[in-house]
Amino acid sequence: EAQVTQNPRYLITVTGKKLTVTCSQNMNHEYMSWYRQDPGLGLRQIYYSMNVEVTDKGDVPEGYKVSRKEKRNFPLILESPSPNQTSLYFCASSLSIAGTSTDTQYFGPGTRLTVL
Amino acid sequence: DQQVKQNSPSLSVQEGRISILNCDYTNSMFDYFLWYKKYPAEGPTFLISISSIKDKNEDGRFTVFLNKSAKHLSLHIVPSQPGDSAVYFCATNQGGKLIFGQGTELSVKP
Numbered sequence: 001e002a003q004v005t006q007n008p009r010y011l012i013t014v015t016g017k018k019l020t021v022t023c024s025q026n027m028n029h030e031y032m033s034w035y036r037q038d039p040g041l042g043l044r045q046i047y048y049s050m051n052v053e054v055t056d057k058g059d060v061p062e063g064y065k066v067s068r069k070e071k072r073n074f075p076l077i078l079e080s081p082s083p084n085q086t087s088l089y090f091c092a093s094s095l096s097i098a099g100t101s102t103d104t105q106y107f108g109p110g111t112r113l114t115v116l
Numbered sequence: 117d118q119q120v121k122q123n124s125p126s127l128s129v130q131e132g133r134i135s136i137l138n139c140d141y142t143n144s145m146f147d148y149f150l151w152y153k154k155y156p157a158e159g160p161t162f163l164i165s166i167s168s169i170k171d172k173n174e175d176g177r178f179t180v181f182l183n184k185s186a187k188h189l190s191l192h193i194v195p196s197q198p199g200d201s202a203v204y205f206c207a208t209n210q211g212g213k214l215i216f217g218q219g220t221e222l223s224v225k226p
Contacts, residue, residue, distance in 0.1 A: 004159070033213065042122075042205060042216035043160070058213055090159050097209070104150070105214060107159030 002027045004108035006091050012114045021076045021111050023091030031094045032074040036087040081115040088112050122217035129224055135193040137220050139206035146208040151191050154203045196224045
């Protein structure tokens with residue numbers, strides 16, 4: 001089954017404790033990205049990756065890191081989480097650049113992160 | 117500054133009636149728009165899209181209309197069903213990323 005998986009689905013942590021949210025897709029997609037969803041703001045892009053070893057900032061990259069060492073995986077790293085990073089996070093992938101007529105983004109189920 | 121806006125946080129309609137969800141955007145250079153549907157505890161799923169060369173795209177019960185002069189698009193669901201109850205996001209692409217509206221929560225009552 002074609003899918004995007006994220007782990008963990010739920011995480012409660014404390015300020016400053018490094019954490020990683022994993023994302024994996026089995027569709028051989030080139031493009032992957034991370035979004036956060038906050039009330040009243042919709043989804044905002046954090047980082048994206050056009051291909052292996054190619055990553056770039058989205059709209060809200062501060063406090064986050066990513067890596068793309070393999071095509072299928074795109075982990076999101078919070079080196080020193082803060083309470084304002086409490087949010088719902090989604091990983092997504094697509095065959096090529098997001099939103100073109102021949103392509104759509106597929107989203108993972110989400111990771112709800114709470115930073116105390 | 118929100119480049120894609122959905123000004124109605126929620127909408128409630130009766131089963132069988134039409135649901136109309138609205139979306140406005142600020143940049144006339146945006147040329148491709150998408151609607152995503154999201155159920156609780158799930159990720160958004162693609163619903164329907166439209167290119168700026170068209171003013172209408174239809175897929176079953178779902179139709180998206182684009183008014184470029186007004187920088188406005190709308191999603192029509194006819195007839196609405198209880199299973200359509202979800203949050204709907206409109207989005208556009210800009211240089212490799214999707215820009216989303218805030219979402220509209222649709223509730224279809226039996």
